[in-house]
Each structure stands twice: as structure tokens, then as C-alpha cells.
Amino acid sequence: MNTLPPGGVIPELFHGLFDDAAVFPPGNLPVVDAVPAHRLHRAAWYAEAVGPLLCGAGRLGELAAAVANSPETATAQGRASGADGAVAAGGRPLKVGLVLPGGSTELAPALAAAAPFELAGVELATRDAAEAVAALDRLLPPDVPAAVELPRELLRGDGLDAVLDVLVDSPYRAKFRTGGLVAEAFPDEDELASFLTGCARRGLPYKCTAGLHNAVRHTDPETGFEHHGFLNVLLAAQETDRTAAAAVLAERDGEALAKAARALTDHQITVIRNSFTAFGTCSIAEPLGDLAALGLLSSPSPLHQEDR
Template identity: 80%
Template sequence: MSTTHAAAGAAVVPPLFQGLFDDAAVFPPGNLPVAEAVPAHLAHRAAPYADAVGPLLCGAGRLGELAAAADAVDAVTGASVPAADGTTADGTGPRLRVGLVLPGGSSELGPALTAAAPFVLAGVELATRDAREAVAALDLLLPPDVPAAVELPRELLRGDGLEEVLDVLVDSPYRAKFRTGGVVAGAFPDEAELAGFLTGCAQRGLPYKCTAGLHHAVRHTDPATGFEHHGFLNVLLAAAETDPKAAAEILAERSGPVLAEAVRALTDRQVTVIRNSFTAFGTCSIAEPLDDLAALGLLSPDLTPQEDR
């Protein structure tokens, strides 16, 4: 499998990484102001590495700021508000694809869908303490062409709770969502906990996305905080496993070259299986994961942000 170049010689984003990095710039720890995040996201979407970049993630309470920032960009570029297919009225201009993040549960869903009307709605991420109630709300209100992911607190996913939630979601059209980090040490699951989630989904053929703490490719200890971060390459390689012990061993690997060699050995079929399972993750930095991949030889340096060269 080619990891860096198309047959014609132009650098391309390998299928393993296409659409993997949802732009969570406005969320901690990045906390980029919305007015800066919108033009930065549009620049990512126009860059040579655009195929790696998912939608701009935005919380329900900041959609007003997002609309104002998009209007400001439109005023500068002369473009009009994007239509439902992502194009502007004249077929040009920015394509602002937005992923709605709803930490307040199903009560936010209806108003947020209305407030998101000016944007191309790429997905909904709904936090809840009741998976069945969340599925019912999504079934009732979500447009049929919009994907959604359901996140439950990690404390409800321990023991039999994980099995029950995954069984609810596997009978629905929605993905699971799992939190892999945060701003405190307790927000980071250990290898066994994350492996339990990944293999539970793999056993059911249930797709999922992750969020927080994954913006570097390889498992590491953050030198500033001491937090143990999972690597997104570790998670990608563990995504095809159905055995929790095997998945935990992959998640514990700290050698970039070892992980890179395992990625190079993947067949096209394995890549498809992995990405059908692990669909995306939110990262407050688009540059860091791309730079990591380039450093490991898994991505052409031509596909990293210009300012990093």
C-alpha cells in the first residue's frame, strides 16, 4: 500500500488517514477563538492535506459566534452562505462543514439543529446518560442524511454498562463516541479500559469516534503535565482487534518506528476494516498529527502545514 504518493507522483493523503482529524480547535486545551478558528479551518480545507481534515467541531452554545465568524469571512471574500451541499450560491467560496457537539444532552438537539441551518451539518455528537433516550431523540429529530455519535460518561461504561450501551447503539444507525483524554489525569483511560471499548465495538461491528488527548501519533507521557496520552496510531492499529489483551498491548506500544512499520504492513482490506471502525477523532491541532506522520515517514512532507516547514 502506498503511503505517500499517487501513481502520477502527486502527494496524496493515504486512505488510513483520510477524514481522520476533526477540527476541535475551539475546545480545550487549544481554546482558539471562534473568529480565528473559522478562517484557520477554511485554510485547512483548502490545503494539500485537506483530505485528512474533517468538519469544524462546535458546541451548541457557540453557534451564534460561529455564524458571525462565517459572515465576517464571507464579507472579506465576497462569498455567500454555503448551501446544504456545501457550495455557495455561485458555486465558490468557503465550505464550512460543522460537527455539532452537544454536551447538554437531547434537550439541546432541536434548538441546535435550527441554529446550525446556515452551515453544512456534517454530524452530531450527543452526550447523554441514557443511550436509549438519546437514540429516540436522534431518530425523531435528526435529518436522515446526518450521522451522529452518542457519548456516555466513562463511569457508566464499566462492567456490564459497556455491554448494555454498545448493544443499544449497534441496533441503531449511530456511532459510539469515547473520551480518550482531557485536562485532568483522570480523563485519560488506561490501556485496559480503552481496549475494552475498542474490542467491544469491533466484536459488534459498531463504528465509533474518539475525542481528546489523541493529537500525537504515538503513546507518550506529556512532559509538562505527566499525563499518559494514547497515540492515534496505537488506536488505529488496535481498532481491528477483538481480543482485549491484544488490543491493550498495541495501545501500550511507545515506539514510533514499531508502529510505523505495522502501518506499512497493513493491507488495503485491513485499512478498510480499521476505518470502518475508527471513523475520526477530535483534535485541537491539525498540524501536530500531520507533522508526526511525516516524521514517521507515513505522510509526505508536502502534506504538512506550510508554516511548519
């Protein structure tokens, strides 16, 4: 049975789960502010929970300038003459996840523009999974992981199986959008469960994006949008039956979800995280705060505004 670690240690269930999407909506943090904020995350006690800084292809130049002009880079360059302008504090390149909403035509120029950074992954949006896989096979360095996202309307009915069958024969993950700026951007439990169980039956890993800032499923009191909880998704990731997965996704009792998370075995955690690898969140502090409130995380110090 999984037991909680001592304060300040990130449980294995949450390692690398939170990709830093601070510059994307609804957070929209300016790139010049996102760079030092990400560095703080990477140096904090919860760093093991934090993935790369996500950046759209069109903002890589802005990101490089923000890194080059930051005080930490100046200090690093002072210690190592000739260091590249996109290094992070300590002289290491900034770890970046490349988001390509424009499809495979963006891939080659974006890879070139991302050369100064440590490329942690590529997320490629497309309407043709086979074409995207072919482009990634041709252009992506073999040590860089990638995820392929198709519009949700193409993943309904037989379309879902067709897309997942293409991806399962490739080295790439699937990516699924779980929210957005309008109510229609949020899939219901059955739609998300179909995706999760379709991936689970194939052993296909995936990541999610948008709308998962909180641990537990809830209705946003300001917008009325129905948000999935990332803890719901984690627990549903081990299911291969769509009805069972949908029931887990629909659960709104945080204590019940926390109890289920505590009861996970090491094997179950491995299965879950081999399936659900990460999600993009514009706040790092918010999901961590939710986990602490549920007793699934013990922090050595409060999460302050600068951690957001």
C-alpha cells in the first residue's frame, strides 16, 4: 500500500505531473516573468512534481531573449565565459516543452529555434495522425519524446480507435484537451473515459492539457464550467472499462478520491503514471495546494504567491 512520505517529499504518483504552462491561457503570464518563476519552481522543495516550461513555437525568440536578459543568466555567464544566452541558472539550458498548434509545418523551424534550450518534448497538433507521425519520425531527434493531439471532433465514434491505432504503432504519446475558455471545450465523463480506456487497452501513454488545475472534479463558481480533476484522471487511468472510468471521473468527493489514492500499490502507481504522464497547468501552486488540503502532500513551507 502506498504511504505518504515525510514533509517536503513528492510522492511518486505526482512526479513530473505538472508541466508549467504559465504563459498559456487562462494564466497568460508574460514570458519575461515566466522564466524566473519557472526557475523558482525548479529550485523549490516540490521540484520533482514540475515538468518543463511549455512554450509555443511563435514565442521561442521571446523566450530566448527573456532567458538571456535575466540576472541568473548573467551570473551563470560570469562563471562560465562563452555560455549560451539561453542557459538557465547554474549554467544548464532551460528545459522546454515545445507546443506546435500549427501542425507539422511548424516542426522543422521550431526545432531549429529551440536549439539553445534543452528540448524536453514536442506537442504537435494535427488533423492527420499518420502524417504527424511521419513528420516526427523524419525530423525529431530520437531522444526527444512527442505527443500528438487531434481535435476532439475527430476522436468520436470510430475516429478514436483509428487515431489511437496509428499512435500505438509509433513511439509517440497521445494528447487530449480536457478544457478551455468555453464550456464546449470541456469533454464530459463519457468522452474522456472513452479516450482514457482506449489508451489503457492499447498500453498507449498520453498527456492532458487545459482545465485540470484542481485535484477534484467541480463546477467553477464563476464560469459554471464543469472541470475534471487531475486526481480523478489519475485514478481513472488504471481502468480499461469505460463505465468504471467514467464513474471515477464523475466523483466529486475529495476525501473518497484521496482515500483511493492512498490505497494504491506501487504497481498500480506505475501503471497509472506509465499511462497518464503529465498535464499542462498555468498554475503550479494550485494543484499542489489541493493535494496538501487532501492530505496527499505535506509541504515544509506554505506555497506563496511567487510560487505560482
